[in-house]
Amino acid sequence: MNRHDQHGSGRTSHRRWKTRLLAAAGAGALLLASGAFAPSASAKESGDGGDGGDQVLTVAVAQSVDSLSPFLAVRLLSTSIHRLTYEYLTNYDPKDNHVIPGLATEWKSSPDKLTWTYTIRSDSKWSDGEQATAEDAAWTFNKMMTDPGAATANGSFVGNFAKVTAPSPTQLVIRLKKPQATMTALDVPIVPKHVWEKVDDFSKFNNDKDFPVVGNGPFVLTDYKPDSYVRLKANKDFWRGAPKFDELVFRYYKDQDAAVAALRKGEVSFVAGSPSLTPAQADSLKDEENIHVNDAPGRRFYALATNPGARAKDGTRFGDGDPSLLDQRVRNALFMAVDRKAIVDKVFQGHAVEGAGYIPPRFSSYFFEPSADQKLAYDPEAAAELLDEAGYRTNADGKRLGKDGKPLNYRVLCHATDPNDKAVGKYLQEWWGELGISITLDCLDNVTDPWLAGEYDLAFDGWSVNPDPDFVLSIHTCDALPATPKDTGATDNFICDEKYDALYAQQLGEYDAAKRAEIVKRMESRLYDTGYMNVMAYPNAVEAYRTDQIESITTMPSDAGNIYGQDGYWSWWSAVPAGSGDSGGSSSSTGTVIGIAAGVVVLVGLGVLFAVRRRASADDRE
Numbered sequence: 001m002n003r004h005d006q007h008g009s010g011r012t013s014h015r016r017w018k019t020r021l022l023a024a025a026g027a028g029a030l031l032l033a034s035g036a037f038a039p040s041a042s043a044k045e046s047g048d049g050g051d052g053g054d055q056v057l058t059v060a061v062a063q064s065v066d067s068l069s070p071f072l073a074v075r076l077l078s079t080s081i082h083r084l085t086y087e088y089l090t091n092y093d094p095k096d097n098h099v100i101p102g103l104a105t106e107w108k109s110s111p112d113k114l115t116w117t118y119t120i121r122s123d124s125k126w127s128d129g130e131q132a133t134a135e136d137a138a139w140t141f142n143k144m145m146t147d148p149g150a151a152t153a154n155g156s157f158v159g160n161f162a163k164v165t166a167p168s169p170t171q172l173v174i175r176l177k178k179p180q181a182t183m184t185a186l187d188v189p190i191v192p193k194h195v196w197e198k199v200d201d202f203s204k205f206n207n208d209k210d211f212p213v214v215g216n217g218p219f220v221l222t223d224y225k226p227d228s229y230v231r232l233k234a235n236k237d238f239w240r241g242a243p244k245f246d247e248l249v250f251r252y253y254k255d256q257d258a259a260v261a262a263l264r265k266g267e268v269s270f271v272a273g274s275p276s277l278t279p280a281q282a283d284s285l286k287d288e289e290n291i292h293v294n295d296a297p298g299r300r301f302y303a304l305a306t307n308p309g310a311r312a313k314d315g316t317r318f319g320d321g322d323p324s325l326l327d328q329r330v331r332n333a334l335f336m337a338v339d340r341k342a343i344v345d346k347v348f349q350g351h352a353v354e355g356a357g358y359i360p361p362r363f364s365s366y367f368f369e370p371s372a373d374q375k376l377a378y379d380p381e382a383a384a385e386l387l388d389e390a391g392y393r394t395n396a397d398g399k400r401l402g403k404d405g406k407p408l409n410y411r412v413l414c415h416a417t418d419p420n421d422k423a424v425g426k427y428l429q430e431w432w433g434e435l436g437i438s439i440t441l442d443c444l445d446n447v448t449d450p451w452l453a454g455e456y457d458l459a460f461d462g463w464s465v466n467p468d469p470d471f472v473l474s475i476h477t478c479d480a481l482p483a484t485p486k487d488t489g490a491t492d493n494f495i496c497d498e499k500y501d502a503l504y505a506q507q508l509g510e511y512d513a514a515k516r517a518e519i520v521k522r523m524e525s526r527l528y529d530t531g532y533m534n535v536m537a538y539p540n541a542v543e544a545y546r547t548d549q550i551e552s553i554t555t556m557p558s559d560a561g562n563i564y565g566q567d568g569y570w571s572w573w574s575a576v577p578a579g580s581g582d583s584g585g586s587s588s589s590t591g592t593v594i595g596i597a598a599g600v601v602v603l604v605g606l607g608v609l610f611a612v613r614r615r616a617s618a619d620d621r622e
Contacts, residue, residue, distance in 0.1 A: 054246040055577040057550065058267070059564070060259035061250050062274030062417055064227045068207040070189035071143075071150045076275060076464055076565045077250060081230060084248070084569050085215035086189035089118055089137065089172075094556040094570040097467040099184045103132065103216075104172070113179040113511065118172040123239045126192045127212065127220045134166035139193040141174070148483075149203030154188045156474040156490060160508070179509045181516055185468040187567075192216075218243050218573045227252055243573050244582055254417060254445075256281070263544060264288060270545040272564035274417050275300070275464075277542045279349035290548040296560040297362045298541040301355060302420070304338070304412075304428075304534040305461035306331050310454025310494045311481060318485040319454020319494075322410060324402050329390040331531030334458075335376050336383040337431045340536050347423045351542055355535035357524040359469050362538075365517045366469055368524035376528075384435055400436030407438065413450060413459035414443035421460045424536070454494065461493065461533070466567050470508065473523055476532075477501050493532060500526045541565075551576040 067073040070082045087103040104118040124132040141164040143150045144157075151158065163175040174183070195214045199205045207213060212233075213221040218240065219232035230250040234243040251268060253259035260281050262268045271277065276298070277285075285291050307321030324330050340354045353361060356375075357368030370376070387393075387400060392408065394400050399407040412428065414421040425441040432439055442456070450456050463472050474480060478496040482489035500523060507519040527533050541562035545553065554574040555561040563571045576582045 055244070055580065056247040056249060057245040057269050057572065057575055057577075058249045058251055059270045059272060059572075060253050060262055060268040061272050061564075062253060062256050062259065064252050065208075065224070065230060068213070068221070068224060069202070069205055070153070070191060070207075071202050072152050072206065074153050077230075080565055081221065081232070081250070082189045083217070083566075084219040084232060084572060085213065085217040085221050086191060087124060087132070087216050088189060089186050090184050092467055092556075092567045094554050094561075094566070094568060095558045097557065097567065103137065103190055107184065109183070114176045116174045116176070116183050118174075120170045120172055121239065122170055124216050125237060126195075126214050126216050127235060127237075128192075128195075128214045130192065130194060131169070132190070132192070132216045133169040134172040135169065136193045137172045137190045138164045138166040139197065140188065140190050143196070143202070144188070147202050149201060152203065152488065152490070156471060156480070157182070157186050157188055159479070179511065181508060181511050182468055182470045185466075185470065187466065187471070190216075218569050219248055240573070244576050244580065245572070248572050256417070256419075260285065260544075263291065263546065266546060266549070268546075269549040270543065270563070272543050274415075275541075275565060276351075276539055277544060278419055279351050279542075282351070282542045282544070285544050290546050291544055292547050293542070293544045294555065294563055295351060295540050295542050296555065296562060297353075297360075298539050298562060299360055299362055299466075299565075300464050300539055300541075301358065301360055301462050301535045302352070302537045302539055303355070303461045304335075304424075304536060305459050305493045306334075306532050306534075307454060307457055307459075308493065308495055308532050311496065312484045312487070313478070313481045313489075314484050316485050319456075321454060322402070322408070322457045324392060324408060325410075325457060327390050328529075328531055329386050330392065332376055333383040333386040333390070333435070334432065334437075335531055335534040336378065336386070337380050337435055338428070338534060338536060339378045339431065341378070342427065343424055343536050347420055347427075348537060348539060352537040352539040355537045356528075357521070358472070358527050358533065358535060359465050359520070359524060360538040363465060363467065363469065365513070366520050366524075368521040368528070370525070370528055374525070374529070376531075380431070380434055387435060394436040398436050399438075408436075409438040409440060410457040411440050411442050413447045413456045414441045415447055415460060416443045416445050418460070420539075424460070452488065459493075463492070464565055469520060473504055473507070473520065476527065477504050495527075495530075495532050497526065497530060500530075546578075548578050551578040551580065551582070 061077055063075055063077045065078050066075045067078060068081070070086060073079055073082060089102055089104040090099050091102040092098070093100045103120060103124060105121045107116060107118045109116050120134040120137065126132055141158055141161060144155060145161055160177050160180045161174060162177045165173050167173060192214050208224055211222050211224070215221065218235055218238045220235050221230070222233050223231040229252065232248045234246050236242045256274050259268065259271050260277070263271045282293050282295065286293050306325050307319065309317060309321055309326055310319035311317045344350065344352045344354050356370060359366040359368065361367045392400050392402065402408050412425060414425055422441070422443060429439055447459065451459060465472050475490055475492040476495040478501050480490040481494065481496055482491065503519055503523045503526065507516050507523065510516040510519060543562070543564055553563055554570045555563055556566040556568065556570055
């Protein structure tokens with residue numbers, strides 16, 4: 001979403017998917033003050049229900065949980081929790097994102113690339129003592145293949161699967177309909193069959209009633225209070241080694257300034273922001289004693305999405321997006337009236353990079369930049385001419401009129417918890433006002449419902465992109481649309497474009513890394529030209545933690561990367577409590593991972609190392 005964050009968000013209610021993982025999108029979110037409603041006030045004390053003397057790492061987050069079911073969750077916080085509690089077949093090295101073993105110790109493909117065989121490790125146990133086996137993995141994938149509810153969050157991964165079997169406890173075999181280049185990047189949490197086979201309706205089961213939740217990751221989910229906190233305890237039997245903190249708590253703050261104040265007072269160990277700290281907050285913390293600010297290139301994009309006309313797979317159109325936005329010339333004109341440099345300089349105050357393509361420059365092989373002739377550069381005069389050409393002219397009062405003769409006034413969905421949305425929104429009011437177009441900022445705690453209903457004109461959007469971009473590309477395909485207006489699809493923004501879909505299918509079956517990257521760039525070019533997504537910036541990951549509570553922690557990538565929302569569990573698994581006397585930390589943790597990676601059995605018969613994937617979103621699935 002990780003898709004996840006993304007600004008990306010997850011979608012809630014009975015119709016699940018995403019809007020932006022950045023937002024605290026849940027309605028009725030609670031404002032927590034001084035830890036009154038959450039456990040574990042500091043890293044030194046366990047608080048409610050903990051054992052005396054436990055080392056507790058408390059993370060302040062500005063996003064609530066959409067679901068604790070790995071079959072439904074798409075928000076960055078939720079998917080991050082699932083990375084901590086369930087193993088995936090493969091993982092990503094924190095140093096450079098290359099594929100390393102997870103639940104699978106090795107893998108190989110048949111010469112025709114249609115059959116993949118994974119060796120499942122024999123030293124992973126579920127937290128209830130049962131052995132984790134290939135049968136658990138086969139059941140997870142088969143459930144997603146046969147139950148639409150179970151395919152809600154990650155169904156794009158199994159759409160091309162023909163058959164999945166477990167010939168033995170340590171052997172998993174996946175047969176494909178056609179080659180699929182993401183077979184070492186299946187970011188799907190593997191769940192215990194003996195627990196989940198009891199679930200009746202996967203579309204409604206949120207996995208939030210019975211604790212502890214059975215898992216096999218580095219942490220065990222032990223407690224949860226909606227819009228308040230999530231508590232996890234270290235899995236002492238985790239095959240890679242137990243975490244060094246005894247307990248990990250994610251505490252939700254609707255007000256980010258309150259979260260920063262809690263960090264200053266030592267009530268929390270780490271602040272992730274929403275998903276990043278604002279420049280003012282980061283600057284105010286840099287000179288604080290015992291506080292370290294991490295400011296590194298991020299994995300997110302920050303965008304403005306246009307309603308392309310909400311529709312379902314059955315052809316039914318719904319929602320009330322302004323019909324003028326169905327004209328590509330109008331969409332392009334709006335984006336030519338957005339000064340991306342000003343957004344980077346004035347809103348992010350330099351803690352971001354000017355936006356262009358759909359994938360951030362951190363993933364250099366997939367990074368797209370438009371050509372000089374293609375670029376929709378900031379040019380208000382050209383934007384006005386394009387609107388005139390499209391038939392949207394101004395009246396005597398300077399108001400630009402729609403085809404119905406009424407002045408254009410676009411509704412822009414805005415996340416109430418995100419100061420960046422509000423700041424950029426004010427600039428849009430100024431820039432588009434000069435074109436004769438009014439906008440109404442609709443800043444909500446819950447942007448989910450109007451987004452799912454297609455009741456918006458534009459919306460602030462974004463996703464955390466994973467090392468393999470397949471997921472964030474898939475959410476713009478026609479196949480991601482909801483089956484009917486009453487259903488929930490995997491779509492981000494109801495985009496359905498045949499040329500884009502053809503390119504998506506082409507990249508999915510391309511095993512040559514360089515060739516696949518070029519196809520992905522063509523997909524980004526198509527998104528750029530059609531104007532449905534205006535990527536304005538790539539924000540840095542700006543976060544902070546207390547050095548008197550956390551002695552060391554691994555970033556991803558290790559040289560200069562993020563801590564919160566990683567493509568793995570490295571940060572919280574590796575974190576060393578201050579004063580613990582533990583000689584470990586980020587360097588030793590990373591070394592352990594690389595040492596394991598050296599033993600990976602590379603793909604048989606392919607001769608190439610695949611790029612790996614994601615949430616992403618991810619605001620978002622992020």
